[in-house]
Amino acid sequence: MRLSEHxxxxxxxxxxxxxxxxNVFAARIGEMVRIMPDDGGQIMGEILSIEGDRVLIEIYxxxxxxxxxxxxxxxxxxxxxxxxxxxxxxxxxNGSGSPIDCxxxxxxxxxxxxxxxxxxxxxxxxxxxxxxTGFSAIDGLNTLVKGQKLPIFSSAGLxxxxxxxxxxxNAGTRGASGxxxxxxxxxxxxxxxxxxxxxxxxxxKTGFVAFVNMxxxxxxxxxxxxxxxxxxxxxxxxxxxxxxxVIITDMTNYCDxxxxxxxxxxxxxxxxxxxxxxxxxxxxxxxxxGRIRGLKGSVTMLPVLTMPExxxxxxxxxxxxxxxxxxxxxxxxxxxxxxxPPIDVLPSLSRLMQxxxxxxxxxxxxxxxxxxxYTYYARGRDLRRLEAIVGREGMTKEDTQMLDFADAFERExxxxxxxxxxxxxxxxxxxALAEKFRAGx
Amino acid sequence: xxxxxxxxxxxxxxxxxxxxxxxxxxxxxHSRLTGEVVRLSQDKAVIQVYEDTRGLSIGExxxxxxxxxxxxxxxxxxxxxxDGLQRPLETMRNETGPFITSSREITAVDDKKKWRxxxxxxxxxxxxxGEDIGYLEEGSFRHYIMNRTSAPQKVSWLAEGxxxxxxxxxxxxxxxxxxxxxxxxxxxxxxxxxxxxxxxxLVTGQRxxxxxxxxxxxxxxxxxxxxxxxxxxxxxxxxxxxxxDIVVYTGCGERGNEMAEIIDEFFRLKDPWRDQPLTDRxxxxxxxxxxxxxxxxxxxxxxxxxxEYYRDMGYHVLFLADSLSRWAExxxxxxxxxxxxPGEEGYPTYLSSRLASFIERAGVVETLSGxxxxxxxxxxxxPPGGDFTEPVTQxxxxxxxxxxxxxxxxxxxxxxxxINWSQSYSLYAKDVADHxxxxxxxxxxxxxxxxxxxxxxxxxxxxxxxxxxFEGLQDADRLLMRVAEMIRSDFLCQNSFTEDAFSAPEQxxxxxxxxxxxxxxxxxxxxxxxxxxxAFRRAHEAV
Numbered sequence: 015m016r017l018s019e020h021x022x023x024x025x026x027x028x029x030x031x032x033x034x035x036x037n038v039f040a041a042r043i044g045e046m047v048r049i050m051p052d053d054g055g056q057i058m059g060e061i062l063s064i065e066g067d068r069v070l071i072e073i074y075x076x077x078x079x080x081x082x083x084x085x086x087x088x089x090x091x092x093x094x095x096x097x098x099x100x101x102x103x104x105x106x107x108n109g110s111g112s113p114i115d116c117x118x119x120x121x122x123x124x125x126x127x128x129x130x131x132x133x134x135x136x137x138x139x140x141x142x143x144x145x146x147t148g149f150s151a152i153d154g155l156n157t158l159v160k161g162q163k164l165p166i167f168s169s170a171g172l173x174x175x176x177x178x179x180x181x182x183x184n185a186g187t188r189g190a191s192g193x194x195x196x197x198x199x200x201x202x203x204x205x206x207x208x209x210x211x212x213x214x215x216x217x218x219k220t221g222f223v224a225f226v227n228m229x230x231x232x233x234x235x236x237x238x239x240x241x242x243x244x245x246x247x248x249x250x251x252x253x254x255x256x257x258x259x260v261i262i263t264d265m266t267n268y269c270d271x272x273x274x275x276x277x278x279x280x281x282x283x284x285x286x287x288x289x290x291x292x293x294x295x296x297x298x299x300x301x302x303x304g305r306i307r308g309l310k311g312s313v314t315m316l317p318v319l320t321m322p323e324x325x326x327x328x329x330x331x332x333x334x335x336x337x338x339x340x341x342x343x344x345x346x347x348x349x350x351x352x353x354x355p356p357i358d359v360l361p362s363l364s365r366l367m368q369x370x371x372x373x374x375x376x377x378x379x380x381x382x383x384x385x386x387x388y389t390y391y392a393r394g395r396d397l398r399r400l401e402a403i404v405g406r407e408g409m410t411k412e413d414t415q416m417l418d419f420a421d422a423f424e425r426e427x428x429x430x431x432x433x434x435x436x437x438x439x440x441x442x443x444x445x446a447l448a449e450k451f452r453a454g455x
Numbered sequence: 456x457x458x459x460x461x462x463x464x465x466x467x468x469x470x471x472x473x474x475x476x477x478x479x480x481x482x483x484x485h486s487r488l489t490g491e492v493v494r495l496s497q498d499k500a501v502i503q504v505y506e507d508t509r510g511l512s513i514g515e516x517x518x519x520x521x522x523x524x525x526x527x528x529x530x531x532x533x534x535x536x537x538d539g540l541q542r543p544l545e546t547m548r549n550e551t552g553p554f555i556t557s558s559r560e561i562t563a564v565d566d567k568k569k570w571r572x573x574x575x576x577x578x579x580x581x582x583x584x585g586e587d588i589g590y591l592e593e594g595s596f597r598h599y600i601m602n603r604t605s606a607p608q609k610v611s612w613l614a615e616g617x618x619x620x621x622x623x624x625x626x627x628x629x630x631x632x633x634x635x636x637x638x639x640x641x642x643x644x645x646x647x648x649x650x651x652x653x654x655x656x657l658v659t660g661q662r663x664x665x666x667x668x669x670x671x672x673x674x675x676x677x678x679x680x681x682x683x684x685x686x687x688x689x690x691x692x693x694x695x696x697x698x699x700d701i702v703v704y705t706g707c708g709e710r711g712n713e714m715a716e717i718i719d720e721f722f723r724l725k726d727p728w729r730d731q732p733l734t735d736r737x738x739x740x741x742x743x744x745x746x747x748x749x750x751x752x753x754x755x756x757x758x759x760x761x762x763e764y765y766r767d768m769g770y771h772v773l774f775l776a777d778s779l780s781r782w783a784e785x786x787x788x789x790x791x792x793x794x795x796x797p798g799e800e801g802y803p804t805y806l807s808s809r810l811a812s813f814i815e816r817a818g819v820v821e822t823l824s825g826x827x828x829x830x831x832x833x834x835x836x837x838p839p840g841g842d843f844t845e846p847v848t849q850x851x852x853x854x855x856x857x858x859x860x861x862x863x864x865x866x867x868x869x870x871x872x873x874i875n876w877s878q879s880y881s882l883y884a885k886d887v888a889d890h891x892x893x894x895x896x897x898x899x900x901x902x903x904x905x906x907x908x909x910x911x912x913x914x915x916x917x918x919x920x921x922x923x924x925f926e927g928l929q930d931a932d933r934l935l936m937r938v939a940e941m942i943r944s945d946f947l948c949q950n951s952f953t954e955d956a957f958s959a960p961e962q963x964x965x966x967x968x969x970x971x972x973x974x975x976x977x978x979x980x981x982x983x984x985x986x987x988x989x990a991f992r993r994a995h996e997a998v
Binding site for chain 1: 544
């Protein structure tokens with residue numbers, strides 16, 4: 015603990031978001047600093063590394079117009095902290111946690127470091143209660159479970175935005191005792207997207223907390239916003255007993271920001287220029303989802319990412335897939351056939367679904383229905399390729415029936431437009447479809 | 456001896472402390488974080504810190520301990536769950552709550568528990584180095600206590616009955632104490648008399664492994680596969696059902712929720728070979744992906760040393776790690792913060808030699824007391840983008856004896872375990888074949904060959920069928936395709952969420968034999984000139 019704040023005017027070099035300060039005699043890793051250019055104003059920064067009396071600072075903001083001589087740096091002796099209170103609910107903040115909804119800052123009940131602490135694996139409770147999203151393709155076949163992290167793999171031009179909006183509006187749990195709240199973190203949003211989400215949030219009125227970082231706002235805030243969001247989520251879940259769904263969009267912007275900062279720090283680039291520690295960095299976000307034995311709430315995460323060039327082996331979806339418990343994959347081909355949501359259920363998977371469905375959680379027949387639909391649809395999709403070669407005439411009756419099933423399944427089960435479907439409804443549609451095509455034999 | 460922190464960068468810290476040794480353990484900062492010396496130069500030492508360095512400040516003290524990083528080996532490790540530095544996670548949870556924030560030192564094993572000691576020697580007897588003196592009751596296991604000195608000793612006295620782990624179990628005439636626990640450097644292998652070639656099969660209960668790619672006790676295998684190919688589920692299934700005495704499972708940089716699942720299930724399930732809960736034979740070492748990177752690197756060494764400790768009592772120990780790629784990535788992260796020259800894909804150039812010397816710790820050994828123990832390894836690998844040409848997979852291939860390739864396209868078709876049958880191999884197949892033939896059936900190898908050939912033929916036929924359609928094939932080929940389909944769905948597929956999760960070798964053999972019988976029947980009918988469908992029907996009735 016230092017007795018006073020230290021002010022240095024010894025900045026030695028400035029490159030993009032990185033600032034070196036010399037002759038510093040007390041600094042800690044991760045410490046917050048206030049950077050004050052001589053033209054007034056102030057920007058926050060964080061200490062990245064220390065070598066003797068030389069300190070490397072990462073600037074959380076725009077460094078344009080800053081100079082070396084006139085800039086003074088105040089060392090605060092504290093880590094980056096998120097202010098927390100129940101008053102957060104219903105509010106919109108920017109990437110560094112300042113309100114942007116024209117209301118006053120709330121009075122925090124407590125403050126915690128934004129990076130959080132890892133949950134002790136021995137303290138985790140097994141995720142096993144479903145969250146309904148209102149979409150059949152997710153609820154029925156890739157059920158989301160409290161405490162799970164399930165990413166949406168989208169591609170440029172696909173309606174991930176509309177899907178997220180639908181989930182924002184409709185998601186909920188059956189009998190959430192402590193309340194249900196959605197924490198929404200938007201990273202690198204264009205104004206067009208922002209306007210869209212803003213309308214959705216305004217329509218919701220409450221039950222959300224939003225952290226918004228726009229495309230033209232500092233890159234560093236893009237790394238910070240999800241950490242604010244998750245600290246908030248952990249507070250609401252484990253201090254206040256709520257079930258919290260965290261939606262982060264778009265993780266591709268996050269990873270690009272990470273790459274940008276890493277390159278500026280002259281670190282060794284890994285695959286496609288992304289830093290070698292991207293796995294650990296992503297894990298430090300995703301692994302904050304979970305439930306804790308003996309506590310009521312839960313943090314569930316639904317990160318959205320755009321696969322560059324529709325490539326699922328690109329490092330961003332690849333590393334994400336290795337950390338998360340499954341994935342929801344959107345299909346360009348289905349989108350072109352005007353199906354919404356265009357979720358391709360074959361490569362999609364919810365690893366924790368098995369524990370979250372059935373008698374106690376959704377309905378006794380859920381597992382059987384999901385298995386039948388999956389098997390029929392997989393068969394139908396396989397046959398589509400054969401159909402392309404031999405033509406429909408060359409196929410057996412059973413095979414053509416499976417082809418018809420696949421079409422009907424996409425039109426009636428997957429496709430639902432803007433309507434919200436309850437779990438029961440989803441399963442009933444599934445049963446009806448399976449019956450219809452089974453009966454025909 | 457105390458020095459100061461000079462610089463901090465990620466998980467590494469430099470100090471001006473003199474007189475440190477390489478790989479010596481140090482305390483870093485006021486909060487006494489654990490670190491290890493990784494580089495020494497004239498005027499400074501570089502330390503790798505095993506905990507989060509956030510909040511650490513220059514000028515904070517550094518203290519050398521004069522000892523390398525140690526593992527504590529004693530009874531009470533079984534059924535335990537530790538982090539990469541062998542801190543008991545359950546105790547940590549009870550003491551500091553659900554989040555890991557403090558860096559307090561906690562001993563691995565509860566020292567307030569009593570263990571029953573049975574001496575096997577009498578005062579006045581001579582005990583050679585490594586020979587047993589007595590044993591503690593640890594669950595259903597005999598936890599042998601041996602002469603850990605390097606010379607023969609004469610026993611002067613021995614305790615008997617219920618004893619605390621920190622109390623002496625006896626003494627030697629030279630004044631030495633017989634202790635129930637030892638401290639061993641994490642990175643050093645425990646000694647043994649000599650190594651033998653693996654020859655006993657390691658039954659996993661997975662039909663595709665036991666039948667097509669059998670593993671051996673003391674052997675090593677890797678399980679590489681892209682995400683969603685079921686690496687973890689397969690590793691867990693093997694951890695549950697393998698016919699070994701003790702299982703050490705290392706969750707290295709993986710998901711926290713999976714660990715919650717393991718704890719839950721291992722507590723409920725019974726060991727199929729002995730009537731006791733699975734937890735009683737299992738040690739879990741867990742360093743999830745969000746826990747500090749450097750401890751992730753140490754975790755596999757911590758785990759394998761505990762495995763060797765039980766091996767030396769003459770037990771068959773299985774070491775599972777999920778996933779080795781995360782370990783390699785931790786190595787890369789540390790290497791890059793040390794500013795070492797990178798090799799392929801940024802991994803340090805010593806990746807393959809480190810891996811090889813780690814994997815060499817497996818094997819069948821004759822212990823110092825002449826018992827036979829084994830340490831087998833099954834390691835999962837997560838190649839980025841499912842591309843097996845990457846450095847970690849390739850380095851593992853050279854060092855291990857078995858390659859069980861998990862196939863993304865099989866996984867998409869929900870064929871689990873998604874072991875690709877044309878690419879995978881096991882170098883132990885020949886070594887253990889005799890054993891299978893003697894114990895189960897003399898047809899074992901013949902049947903294996905038949906099954907392999909059939910699956911291979913099916914693959915080429917499938918290409919033809921894609922063009923001509925199934926109807927375009929000859930009857931004999933259609934039969935072959937049908938039988939291959941049976942092998943795939945009824946034999947190779949195994950649902951690890953049902954009763955079928957474990958298949959004993961007898962059962963495995965029976966299943967494949969009945970499929971062969973069906974094939975032979977139907978084939979004979981076809982030769983007699985029957986139509987295909989008719990042949991199927993009759994063969995079904997006959998079998």
